[in-house]
Amino acid sequence: MNYKNAITMTTLSAIALLAIASSVGIDMTSIDAQPIAVQSEKFTFAEKVAPTAEFHFGAVTEITPIQKFIQTGGYGIRTASNQQIPTFTLEKVVSNTPYLYKVIDESRQKLRSNSIGEIPLFDVTLHLSDGASYLRGFEYQGCKVTTYVVSTLADNEEGYSGKAVFAVVDQMTLECMSINSINPAHDVLNVVENAKTISSSDLKSTDKWESGFSSKP
Structure with a gap:
């Protein structure tokens, strides 16, 4: 999903995404017209910046909170001698993501x-938000899962919470054909408002002149 198109999403579309997420038990919110999954309060992120993964399987979209997102390759400049493959790893608590699991099994x-x-192959959009603002994003196209394991992590090793608990997580690596970055803060800076002026061709139309001006006889 291209960010410049996403900012024009209708309220109906946002409500539809929230309804779909609710049906699979995921708490959702919408920030700057982007779907953001609400993280569990047990997870602590610096400055509250946390990732959300939006998986696109054809006509089906699946959204889930992610606890760890690491880019491992492909973000540099691709040249004839350096054909980097966009690659990243995801880690999330095992959750109700049936379409993702179906693709992994296939x-x-x-x-x-x-x-x-x-x-x-499928597309993935990674959203980074602090819960109040949409900060950064990455659009991956033509992705496939290359490695996948389920692991159990202890909080004293991975910092999942401040209590003695365990987390059963999905750990996966994905390779994609292309990547696009989303920089919403910079996009806002590039918005230029049109000045309220009239063109030279309109100068003869006195009805467009402001009060205090009149034509010379």
Whole structure:
């Protein structure tokens, strides 16, 4: 989803996304017309900046909070001698994301049968927000899951909470065909308001003149 198009989303579209998220048990909010998943209060993020993943599987969109997002390759300049592949890792608590799990399972089956060309591809948008403002985003196109494991982490090792608890998490690596960045703060700076002026062709139309001006006989 292109950010410049996303900022023109209608209220109806935002409500529809929130309704879909609610149906799968995900708390959602909308910030600058972008869907943001609400993180559990047990998770502490510096300056409250946390990632949300928006997965696009054809006509189906699945949104979920992410606890760890790391870009591992492909964000640099691609040249003939340096063909970087956009790659990133995600870590999230095991949750109600049936379409994501379906793609992961299908990818595993294709890899086992050496049907690499048939691995399902999808798009992912990573939203970074502090709960009040939309700060940064990345749009990945043509992605596939290359590694996936389920792991159990203890809070005293990974800092998931301040109490003695464990977190069962999905850990996955994704490779994509392309990446676009979203910089909403800079986009706002580039918005230029048109000055309220009249063109030279309108000078003959005295009805457009302001009060105090008149034509010379």
